[in-house]
Amino acid sequence: MAFIDTIIEKAKAANKTIVLPEGEDPRTLEAAAKLLERGIVKVILIGNKEKLISSAGKWDISGAVFIDQQNYPQYEEYVEAFAQLRKKKFATIEEAREKAKQLMRDEVYLGVMMVKMGIADGMVSGACHSTADTLRPSLQILKTAPGTKLVSAFFMIIVPNCEYGADGVFLFADSGLVENPSADDLSEIALSSAKSFKQLTEIEPNVAMLSYSTYGSAHSVLTEKVVEATRLAKEKAPELNLDGELQLDAAIVPSVGSSKAPGSPVAGKANVLIFPDLDSGNIGYKLAQRLAKAEAYGPVTQGIAAPVNDLSRGCSADDIVGVAAITAVQAIK
Secondary structure (H helix, E strand, C coil), rough: CCCHHHHHHHHHHHCCCCEECCCCHHHHHHHHHHHHHCCCCCEEEEECHHHHHHHHCCCCCCCCCEEECCCCCCCCHHHHHHHHHHHHCCCCCCHHHHHHHHCCCCCHHHHHHHHHHCCHHCCCCCCCCCHHHHHHHHHCCEEEEECCCEEEEEEEEEEECCCCCCCEEEEEEECCCCCCCCHHHHHHHHHHHHHHHHHHHCCCCCEEECCCCCCCCCCHHHHHHHHHHHHHHHHCCCCCCCEEEEEEEHCCHHHHHHHCCCCCCCCCCEEECCCCHHHHHHHHEEEEEECCCCEEEEEEEEECCEEEEEECCCCCHHHHHHHHHHHHEEEEE
């Protein structure tokens, strides 16, 4: 069964509720209709019910729960909850409440608060909001997961007719959030990504710390960062199958891996690829998506206390469906 089909089946069984705050985006309405028709998740749409149903046209979204951010019964409750969460950031609780009154009319803040209050299990946003607009309220309201030092983002990359990785299934990180991670940041991204890959695929992760160098074939500040990140990650999680620094071909091609990194437990069979910075991670996933015709689901966040996921603003409705299903699986305890 294809990766996304497996994820969808898991999501159906989990019976989770996902809030989609961008109700006025046509792709969101189409995605909501498909999610409801297939029974993948229960859907909360933020926006005026009559307006959204009219805008949806042929797409049947009548099975969603509709919350109008300008007028909903829980407004005062959410204002007070947000004010209490953020009161240390203001001189007085009254100032916190005044700010909360503004933000609880914002669809993304409202969506995140619904996750915080247990009304929804997760949120998917970003079709018409920036990453910052999606993640800022998530970090303010939900904060980081226990034991997590860093919030990062990954893409699930599914390459058709591919013998590498897990039959063409890869996790690329960080490809969406952390611009220039330190060695310690990279080690944290690697550990989080290994957990995410195992959770979503039920396949053991083989984690490659990528560089333009393999096992010291080149030396620079850039390669030394990856060497140190590898050392830190192994120290933090000695049970994890992780190695580096590895070039991409050494990481995924068995013949190249055995030649360039003989004895490596990962070379030639990596399925989790940790890029040294956001430039390389973002370029890498787009190359796979556009040239190899890979499916790319993400950016999926990891490290937030509850699942909130960003979307590329160039996403399709089917992309939203896929990320909503992934979000539901992330919400399984």
